[in-house]
Amino acid sequence: MQCELCGAPIRGAPKKVQIEGAVLQVCEKCARLGVELAPPRPVATGRRTQARTQPRAAARPPQRGRDVFDMMVGEIVDDFGDRIKKARLDKNWTQKDLANEIKEREILIKKIEKGDLIPEDAVRVKIEKALGIKLLDVSDEDLERRGTGKITTTVGDIIKIKRE
Structure with a gap:
């Protein structure tokens, strides 16, 4: 691989630097001409290193909460x-x-x-x-869809309350 700034062959891993707004992969010598960008953080896998004391609950699909637009007439x-x-x-x-x-x-x-x-x-x-x-x-359709205008408790709401 060649340095994007001077064209010299890069030995080892290239350095990613920002020089006057441009992000370039450069050699060690040219890296001091700009601001070195930090390598991206590794993505967390979601696993914990500590042992759990309780068994993990079954994964549930995310529930769609009530939306402001659902009640809008x-x-x-x-x-x-x-x-x-x-x-x-x-x-x-x-x-x-x-x-x-x-x-x-x-x-x-x-x-x-x-x-x-x-x-x-x-x-x-x-x-x-x-x-x-x-x-x-x-x-008229909106009025029929709205019904009484009161928010009623659903079975899903009760289940959610019980879990909390």
Whole structure:
């Protein structure tokens, strides 16, 4: 093998160095011109060196936890800022009045109305309640899929609780 910097034949193992951003395999002489990169760490095999006192449990496939998107119903409408502003003006409220009503900062209301910020679910619910509007685009299929809206305990949840 030849040194990638000077072209001389490399005796022994090449050195991996970084010289001005380039990673090169070089000889001993050229290795001092750059920063030597550490060799990669060996990958752990997952075995422990100490003896186990308890027998190892059978390997289980990883279980998929509940996802935030599983409970999500519909999407926020595209013109949420305009709808909020229109409903606020229909009540003759300023942005400060709305912010005080939902106990949030006025700057948050300004950003939401401009469309610079999509409201989080908690803020969205407070705005909907205060102004009497709906900001979610919900289809009939989504409502049927959601059912009661309550999270019920499943057999898998009970098994998980028992193991813990």
